[in-house]
Amino acid sequence: MTAAFVFYLYCSLKNRIRTRVQRLRQPRYLISLVAGLLYLYLVFFRQFLSRDGMRVLRNPSARAEPDLLPLMETGIALLLFGIVLLPWIFPRRNPGISFTEAEIQFLFPAPITRRALLHFRLVKSQLAILFGVLISFLIFGRGRSFSHPFYFLVDLWMVYSFLAFYRMGTALVQTSLAEHGATGIRRHLWVLVLVAGAVFSVFVWLRWFVPSLPPRKGLTPESIVAWISELARSGPAFYILLPFRALVRPALAPEPVSFLLSLIPALLLVLLCYAWVLRSDVSFEEASLERAERMARRIEAAGKGGPLLFAAARVRRPPFDLAPGGPAFLAIFWKNLIGAGRFGFGRVLSVVLIAATGVLFSLVSVSAPNREMLAVVVGSAAVGIASFLVVFGPVVQRDDLRVDLQYVDLIKTYPLPGWAVVLGEILTPALILTGQQCGLVLVALSVLPPVDEYLSSLYQRAMYALGAFILIPCLSLIGVLIQNAAALLVPGWVALGKAQPQGIEAMGQRMITMIASLVVLLFAVIPGAAVFGFAFLTGYWLLGPAMVPLAALPAAGGLLLEAAVIVAWLGRLFEKFDASLELRETD
Amino acid sequence: MIEVNGLTKIYGTYPAVTDLSFRVEPGEVMGLVGPNGAGKTTTLRCITGIIPSTRGEVRICEFALRNNPLAAKRRLSFMPDEPRLFDYLTVMEHLQFITRIYGVENWEEKVHSLVDELDLGEKKDSLPAELSRGMKQKLVIACGLLHSPKALLFDEPLTGLDPIGIRHMKSTILKRAAEGAAIIVSSHLLHLVEELCDRILILKEGKKIIHGSLEEISRSLPELRGDASLEEIFFRVTGHSGNDPSAR
Numbered sequence: 001m002t003a004a005f006v007f008y009l010y011c012s013l014k015n016r017i018r019t020r021v022q023r024l025r026q027p028r029y030l031i032s033l034v035a036g037l038l039y040l041y042l043v044f045f046r047q048f049l050s051r052d053g054m055r056v057l058r059n060p061s062a063r064a065e066p067d068l069l070p071l072m073e074t075g076i077a078l079l080l081f082g083i084v085l086l087p088w089i090f091p092r093r094n095p096g097i098s099f100t101e102a103e104i105q106f107l108f109p110a111p112i113t114r115r116a117l118l119h120f121r122l123v124k125s126q127l128a129i130l131f132g133v134l135i136s137f138l139i140f141g142r143g144r145s146f147s148h149p150f151y152f153l154v155d156l157w158m159v160y161s162f163l164a165f166y167r168m169g170t171a172l173v174q175t176s177l178a179e180h181g182a183t184g185i186r187r188h189l190w191v192l193v194l195v196a197g198a199v200f201s202v203f204v205w206l207r208w209f210v211p212s213l214p215p216r217k218g219l220t221p222e223s224i225v226a227w228i229s230e231l232a233r234s235g236p237a238f239y240i241l242l243p244f245r246a247l248v249r250p251a252l253a254p255e256p257v258s259f260l261l262s263l264i265p266a267l268l269l270v271l272l273c274y275a276w277v278l279r280s281d282v283s284f285e286e287a288s289l290e291r292a293e294r295m296a297r298r299i300e301a302a303g304k305g306g307p308l309l310f311a312a313a314r315v316r317r318p319p320f321d322l323a324p325g326g327p328a329f330l331a332i333f334w335k336n337l338i339g340a341g342r343f344g345f346g347r348v349l350s351v352v353l354i355a356a357t358g359v360l361f362s363l364v365s366v367s368a369p370n371r372e373m374l375a376v377v378v379g380s381a382a383v384g385i386a387s388f389l390v391v392f393g394p395v396v397q398r399d400d401l402r403v404d405l406q407y408v409d410l411i412k413t414y415p416l417p418g419w420a421v422v423l424g425e426i427l428t429p430a431l432i433l434t435g436q437q438c439g440l441v442l443v444a445l446s447v448l449p450p451v452d453e454y455l456s457s458l459y460q461r462a463m464y465a466l467g468a469f470i471l472i473p474c475l476s477l478i479g480v481l482i483q484n485a486a487a488l489l490v491p492g493w494v495a496l497g498k499a500q501p502q503g504i505e506a507m508g509q510r511m512i513t514m515i516a517s518l519v520v521l522l523f524a525v526i527p528g529a530a531v532f533g534f535a536f537l538t539g540y541w542l543l544g545p546a547m548v549p550l551a552a553l554p555a556a557g558g559l560l561l562e563a564a565v566i567v568a569w570l571g572r573l574f575e576k577f578d579a580s581l582e583l584r585e586t587d
Numbered sequence: 588m589i590e591v592n593g594l595t596k597i598y599g600t601y602p603a604v605t606d607l608s609f610r611v612e613p614g615e616v617m618g619l620v621g622p623n624g625a626g627k628t629t630t631l632r633c634i635t636g637i638i639p640s641t642r643g644e645v646r647i648c649e650f651a652l653r654n655n656p657l658a659a660k661r662r663l664s665f666m667p668d669e670p671r672l673f674d675y676l677t678v679m680e681h682l683q684f685i686t687r688i689y690g691v692e693n694w695e696e697k698v699h700s701l702v703d704e705l706d707l708g709e710k711k712d713s714l715p716a717e718l719s720r721g722m723k724q725k726l727v728i729a730c731g732l733l734h735s736p737k738a739l740l741f742d743e744p745l746t747g748l749d750p751i752g753i754r755h756m757k758s759t760i761l762k763r764a765a766e767g768a769a770i771i772v773s774s775h776l777l778h779l780v781e782e783l784c785d786r787i788l789i790l791k792e793g794k795k796i797i798h799g800s801l802e803e804i805s806r807s808l809p810e811l812r813g814d815a816s817l818e819e820i821f822f823r824v825t826g827h828s829g830n831d832p833s834a835r
Contacts, residue, residue: 324686324694331687339675410671412637414688415660575656580598580629580638 005120013127028492028509036508040138069252071225074232077244083163084244085202087170088195097121097168097277118278122165129160136160146251151259155251158266162247165273172280201236209235213373243269316341328416332404332424340399340428372449379448386440389433390472391521394479395514397429401484401574405496408579419571426480426567433476441468460545467548471532474559478524481566482517488573524562528555588613589634589738589769594643596629596793603629604793607643611769611786613737616760618784619773620817622825626793627773628668631740634771635665647738661689664736668743670723672715678702678726679711682733689734701729705755721752728759739763739770745779757783781817789824797824 024030097118099107107117133156137149146152173191211230214223232241246265253259319341322334404411404425411421445465450456455464487494493513495506535551543550589611596604604626611617619627633640636652636659645652647659676684682701686694702708705725715723724747731739744756760783764770774780780787781801788798797804797820805815811823821827 318680322683322687324683325690326687328688328690331684334687335673335676335680335684338680339673407671407673409632409637409667413635413660413663413665415657416688417657576639578638580632 005123009124009127032506032508032512034508035512036506039508039511070229073245073248073252074228074241076248077241078232080159080163080244080247081198081241084166085195085198087167087174088199097172115278122168122274122277125164125168126161129157129164132160133157147254148259151253152251154263155248155266158250158263158270159247162270162273165270165277169273169276169280172277176280198240201240205235205237205240209237327420328414329420329424329427332421333427336399336404336425336428337431339403340397340432375447375449379444382440382444382447386437386444389437389440390475390479391518393433393436393476394429394483395517397432397480398483399428399432400425400480402487402494402496405487405491405579408577412577412579417571418573418575419568421574422484422567422570426477426484429480430473430476433480434473437472437476438469441465441472463545463548467552470549470552470556471528471559474528474556474563475525477563478559478566479521481563481570482520482524485520485566485570485573486513486517488570488577525559527562528559531555531558588646588648589771590644590646591630591634592644592646594630594633594645595641596626596633596638597641602793604633604640604790607790607793607795609788609795609798611738611771613767613769614764615786616764616770616772616784618780618787618817619771619790620775620777620780620787620821621790622827624792625790627790628742629793630790631665631742631771631773635663635740636660637665661734662737663740664731664734664738665740666727666731666742666744668746670715670720670727672723672726674715677712677714678707678718681726681730685730685733691734694733697733697735701732705729720747721749724748724752725755728756732759732763737768739768741770741772741774743774743776744772745774745776777817777821787817789821791825 024033099117099121107120112120133153136156137153140152211227211234214227231237243265246262247269249262250259250266253262318334319337320334322331401422414421442465445455445461448455455461483494487496490513493509495510532551532555535554536547539547539550591610592608594604594607595602607626607630609617619630621627629638632638633643634645634647634652636645636656645659648662650659650662652659672681673684679698682698685691686698691697702711705728707722707725707729710718710722715726718726724744739760741760744760745753748756757779760770760772772780772783786798786800787804789796797807799807801817801820804820805811808815808820808823811819815823
């Protein structure tokens with residue numbers, strides 16, 4: 001039986017690689033591969049292949065920076081603890097063990113024991129884990145963080161295997177609880193007690209054991225490191241983090257003997273998780289079948305250039321009632337808003353709300369000096385994320401033509417002019433991005449402490465907020481329009497639908513389109529920025545902070561004019577869009 | 588009325604449809620048949636404006652698709668072989684959406700009448716993922732009929748339907764024809780075409796090889812009997828033997 005499994009895995013891998021290589025006959029994939037490899041070389045390999053990198057590999061001790069090791073151990077252990085708790089806080093309906101449709105068809109009716117099936121699936125998951133290990137090694141293995149790259153590589157494999165097995169085990173327990181109710185609770189009592197104990201310990205830790213933040217004046221990196229170390233060893237945190245520290249330690253071991261010794265507890269934890277999955281007597285077959293069918297429908301639809309099918313979402317009320325009469329583009333906006341809400345936006349919103357509640361709670365509950373420090377951190381983070389969203393938000397938020405070009409057969413039959421289709425399509429991502437950015441600006445302006453004469457009064461803050469609220473919608477519109485223009489002009493270069501293709505060439509393709517759209521965005525906002533700058537500088541001496549919204553008005557007008565011209569142009573492009581030619585090679 | 592004059596569609600250098608002309612009068616059902624790759628779906632996609640034709644003219648109820656696309660599309664409805672539905676809209680929301688897009692008047696009455704006619708009532712709050720193939724097809728039909736189109740195009744309308752669905756689909760097509768709509772049905776199911784259609788157009792390699800009623804076609808092919816079936820005609824004019832390979 002093992003030989004058959006190995007044959008299947010070997011052939012699948014071989015053919016997958018062959019398909020990818022064959023795809024390189026198309027110039028766009030070849031160019032993308034070159035771009036992806038160049039990126040990998042410049043960012044990751046160059047350092048390894050440089051003279052200094054080779055010296056470090058030959059002389060591992062040159063890499064270690066011992067001062068940072070305890071901080072790294074604590075940080076990664078905290079991260080792992082968070083990852084382990086996450087599935088219990090946000091449980092998902094997931095069979096845990098998933099098989100493809102073909103595997104179900106051939107393996108489930110075959111004379112194979114349930115345990116052999118589980119073994120097969122666990123071994124198969126190792127392929128993905130090994131690839132993940134390689135990528136993570138390239139990303140995080142740079143610099144002088146670890147004593148030896150081999151220790152890091154081995155430890156990465158153990159951590160990823162532990163997490164993969166843990167995820168499967170958790171999903172199986174949750175499936176059992178959902179299916180068996182009280183019997184399920186009795187059967188998995190020890191797991192539930194462990195989870196409840198961990199959650200309770202976190203509560204106790206946060207309530208009574210978190211040490212005071214170092215004073216803001218005289219704050220040094222050393223004092224922050226010391227505070228984090230103290231934080232991770234205070235009260236129950238020490239015991240909670242112990243197993244996760246054990247998982248991290250092999251990577252940080254200074255020499256071979258301590259590496260081998262630290263390997264034992266880490267390996268035990270991985271084996272424990274493996275045994276947990278194997279011993280679980282939860283039925284995974286039915287849930288696997290359902291999941292496999294859903295996946296097959298998605299793949300089939302995507303293969304035909306048709307719409308991607310998503311997991312059935314919960315039906316909620318539409319965001320607003322669509323009146324039967326009125327501008328038709330609002331119907332497309334309404335449809336996309338529903339799509340965004342039913343497939344992720346609602347979830348993102350709930351996470352944001354939870355985070356905001358947490359921040360507010362922290363601001364209210366911590367002592368005064370800690371509060372100011374926390375306010376600086378939160379405010380700066382909000383500004384940073386808002387700026388990030390201006391540039392990259394339109395790339396991520398894609399409930400527009402990038403999804404709907406898959407429905408182009410349908411939309412082209414509607415009696416709508418092209419500009420109305422484009423306008424209806426771009427409104428949803430622009431609105432979502434505007435909401436997110438305005439919310440973040442509001443958070444930043446509410447919590448940031450005054451800096452010299454800036455942000456010293458409520459009036460000033462209100463003027464800055466007003467200026468931001470005038471400009472943000474226009475910037476969002478322009479950003480989203482550029483992404484939609486790319487989808488219409490070069491659909492082969494833009495990933496259509498919500499799913500993202502994988503592979504080095506896909507990464508290269510994304511980079512090329514990303515860089516091109518960033519350059520276009522830069523040129524698009526230059527006139528608006530110039531208008532704003534000129535108006536602000538000429539009027540500030542007279543009107544002070546009130547000049548921020550006043551200067552934003554003509555800038556916003558210019559950006560809106562630009563947006564209108566682009567909408568009209570894209571509308572004409574959409575009317576001429578020939579799906580049979582443009583999407584023929586899209587996969 | 589659907590009028591097609593000199594329709595040509597070329598993909599790169601490959602001519603998918605060449606110089607195709609025909610006319611479907613109000614109340615008439617025309618069958619579009621041909622072997623795989625004959626250009627049937629391309630023809631339908633050009634008529635509906637999904638893809639632009641390379642040459643030629645399409646008129647829907649006298650409105651030229653090229654010069655007056657919105658007026659033409661308002662009178663047109665296309666039912667593709669695969670039900671194309673938005674994954675995240677429920678049955679009722681699909682109908683609301685189409686109502687707004689086409690500016691349907693008396694929409695409540697029409698929606699309820701279609702929901703009843705097509706037995707969609709119990710599923711009105713379901714997403715497409717929760718619907719069977721037949722129910723999805725019914726929803727596509729409901730969306731297609733909501734704006735009372737004067738020209739209807741069906742591409743393989745019976746694919747994946749159960750016997751009840753098939754009967755329903757046939758009666759829907761005939762009912763709309765009786766109400767005065769011009770209808771094109773493209774299908775490989777020759778008995779369906781024979782049963783439903785007043786006239787038949789056979790395509791091969793993108794070219795019209797025969798067009799007319801079954802009777803007219805039979806008369807034009809003296810080597811066939813006067814009461815020859817569409818299947819016999821099809822194999823004769825497309826140059827296939829029609830022999831059962833398993834009989835060898």
